[in-house]
Amino acid sequence: MSYSESSARKPIPTGILVTKASKPAPPDKKLVPRRKDGDERSLPWLYIAVGGSVAWVVAIMTIALVAHSQPTEPAFGPVLANNGVPANPAQPEAFVPPEIDEFQKEPAPRKRGEGAPKLVRHLPPREDAPPELVVFPEDARPAAPAPKQALKKDVDRKAFADCEQIGTNVLFHKDPPAAFQRGREEKKIVFVVHLSGNFEDKEFT
Amino acid sequence: MNALGNDRVVEYVNEHFVSTYLKVGTFRVINGQKVGGNVASYFCLADGSVLHAVPGQVTADKFLNEARWAYEVRKAVLTKSTKLAEGTVDARKYRELMKQAHLERFNAEAGPRWGNKQSLPLNMPRTVSPQAQAHWLLATRPMAEIDDIYPRVWTQILREELSLRPVEKAQ
Numbered sequence: 001m002s003y004s005e006s007s008a009r010k011p012i013p014t015g016i017l018v019t020k021a022s023k024p025a026p027p028d029k030k031l032v033p034r035r036k037d038g039d040e041r042s043l044p045w046l047y048i049a050v051g052g053s054v055a056w057v058v059a060i061m062t063i064a065l066v067a068h069s070q071p072t073e074p075a076f077g078p079v080l081a082n083n084g085v086p087a088n089p090a091q092p093e094a095f096v097p098p099e100i101d102e103f104q105k106e107p108a109p110r111k112r113g114e115g116a117p118k119l120v121r122h123l124p125p126r127e128d129a130p131p132e133l134v135v136f137p138e139d140a141r142p143a144a145p146a147p148k149q150a151l152k153k154d155v156d157r158k159a160f161a162d163c164e165q166i167g168t169n170v171l172f173h174k175d176p177p178a179a180f181q182r183g184r185e186e187k188k189i190v191f192v193v194h195l196s197g198n199f200e201d202k203e204f205t
Numbered sequence: 206m207n208a209l210g211n212d213r214v215v216e217y218v219n220e221h222f223v224s225t226y227l228k229v230g231t232f233r234v235i236n237g238q239k240v241g242g243n244v245a246s247y248f249c250l251a252d253g254s255v256l257h258a259v260p261g262q263v264t265a266d267k268f269l270n271e272a273r274w275a276y277e278v279r280k281a282v283l284t285k286s287t288k289l290a291e292g293t294v295d296a297r298k299y300r301e302l303m304k305q306a307h308l309e310r311f312n313a314e315a316g317p318r319w320g321n322k323q324s325l326p327l328n329m330p331r332t333v334s335p336q337a338q339a340h341w342l343l344a345t346r347p348m349a350e351i352d353d354i355y356p357r358v359w360t361q362i363l364r365e366e367l368s369l370r371p372v373e374k375a376q
């Protein structure tokens with residue numbers, strides 16, 4: 001049996017056979033009962049909030065008015081009555097506070113960059129503490145400055161820069177090609193300084 | 206030039222090097238204060254190729270270390286690249302060894318980096334020290350002539366202007 005023979009037969013259906021879908025169930029007609037406006041459980045939150053706020057304001061203003069209407073009395077003065085006559089002649093005179101209260105005096109403002117004052121802890125001396133160092137007078141003297149380099153004076157000024165002018169005893173050839181020539185002859189490395197200004201003038205180096 | 210005033214520096218430089226100087230920049234003096242100006246030191250072979258560069262002012266100890274490094278590296282590289290039996294120097298090997306020396310110093314100066322330590326950044330790193338930048342420059346251009354190196358050191362590392370103008374003094 002060949003392939004052409006088999007294709008002459010009745011064609012195979014390509015559709016998929018399925019059962020008819022049943023209708024979806026109708027939605028439940030029962031509705032959730034809506035709360036009526038006149039229901040007992042509904043609270044007038046808006047009125048409560050506004051009323052509460054007004055009540056707070058009234059209470060605070062009342063307290064403020066009462067506090068403001070209280071008579072002020074001197075803190076340390078005697079109790080006066082009858083047009084300023086002391087009620088008790090034996091009562092000592094009123095305490096007059098000093099003009100400047102040392103304890104309430106504000107500390108001087110710290111300057112910029114100045115650190116906070118250090119807290120000093122007063123501890124009893126330790127028994128095993130090392131003894132204090134004794135500084136001998138000869139040690140306290142500053143160290144003598146290093147001897148200044150004696151600059152060469154007997155250099156060939158035609159070939160080399162003046163050591164006194166350049167401030168070093170390194171022999172610098174004035175002419176770079178001559179230095180490279182000498183380096184070639186002596187098989188030495190050539191040390192070249194590139195700089196701004198005039199090498200032979202200390203002010204301009 | 207404080208480093209050159211040191212006795213040890215003077216002794217070492219006069220013994221091992223032939224020294225010279227060149228003005229490549231300028232500065233201004235305003236009310237007695239120096240504005241601008243800088244210095245750079247180079248250690249070169251007699252043909253003008255740069256072995257080492259020290260950009261900017263350094264202390265005497267730092268300068269002495271760099272001078273000794275230049276001298277010792279040159280000696281080591283020359284020995285390694287010379288065919289001792291014939292006495293001829295392999296220039297290519299010389300250049301490669303100098304590159305390796307600067308690469309090693311760059312890695313030491315620039316600190317730990319990601320990636321291969323045998324490779325260099327493509328561009329000059331800006332966040333490292335001037336000395337590390339000089340090593341980067343000399344590793345990317347080993348044994349280049351001083352005429353090729355010094356403008357880059359002066360302008361790119363020291364950020365100075367090449368100028369032959371005299372020093373300006375203003376009140």
